[in-house]
Amino acid sequence: MVQKPAPELSVEDIERFGPDPLGAFKVNLARVEERIAKACERAGRDRAAVRLLPVTKTVPAHVLRFAFAAGIRSFGENKIQEAQGKREALDDLAIDWSIIGHLQTNKVKYLTRFAREFHALDSLRLADLLNKRLEREGRFLDVYVQVNTSSEESKYGLSPEALLPFVDSLDQFPRLKPRGLMTLALLSTDMEKVRPCFALLRRLRDEAVKRNAALTELSMGMSGDFEEAIEEGADVVRVGQAIFGKRPTPDGHYWPGLIST
Structure with missing residues (x-):
């Protein structure tokens, strides 16, 4: 299929992403890569052990063409319709x-028609529906089991106590390919409060992998805390605003995104 030409930017696009999104994304991506490398060095880990998953939610599709041109090939989205x-x-x-x-x-x-992986598996009912649908589509899906490590009622995910029984049931769903655990840490700039969420997920992973050897990876860490997540053992970090800039959402101010022009 022939790749479509780069789009023209609207006034709103320029206000949000600057006049040169391609250049901005390249610079910001390089900065994130440097931060990942330094975090790995501090933790005594190989840089190749950590995968960056750029989070593209709220970034318009036409602007994502610049992200692709900047070398980004994996896009993480929160909402299935978007x-x-x-x-x-x-x-x-x-x-x-x-x-x-x-x-x-x-x-x-x-989801089952196109997604390569799903980071928020948190119920047997959902696992069953995904498995049945994947069977119909003739596909498999990499999955991460979401755990609520901050005990916040506003967050989805299994409670830590419910994780191991859930893991024991995963073999019922052969179209799901377990890869590891995922969490959203406490939303705070105080890393002394955030780190325990990551450390807890690591301990839970160590227990879960005894039940299911495929559950080796930890998906944790976002723009404001991915370095701490890496130091606590993250294998996948989900970074959006540090690459694409502040989101036009009520909580968009929380993680300071950088747009270089």
Whole structure:
């Protein structure tokens, strides 16, 4: 398929991403890569052991063409409908799509058509529906089991106590390929409060992998705390605003994103 030409930027695009999104994304991506490398060095880890998953939620599909041109090939989306629309708009690009947010059961049929991995598996009902749908599609799906390590009622995910029984049931769903555990840490700039969430997930992983040897990876850490997550053992870090800039959402101020122009 022929790749479509780069789009023209609207006034709103320029206000948000600057006049040169390609250059900005390249600079910001390089900065994030440098931070990952330094965090790995501090932790005595190989840089190759940590995968960066750029989070593209709220970034318009046409602007994501600049992200692709900057070398980004894996896009992480929170909302399945937004991801579906972008996937259709960018169907000429070889993109790996990851769904990292809570999935309503009535949206399962959309995810199984195109997503490569799912980072928010948190119920047996959802696992069953995904498995049945994947069977129909003739596909497999990498999954991470979400755990609520901060004990916040506003967050999705299994409680730590419910994890091991859940892990014991995963063999019932052969179309799901378990890769590890995922968490959203406490939203705080105080890393002394954030780190325990990451450390807890690591301990839970060490127990879970005894039940299912495939559950080796830890998906944890975002723009404001991914370095601490790496130091605590993260294998996948989900970074959005540090690459694409501040989001136009009520909580968009929280992680300080950088746009270089």
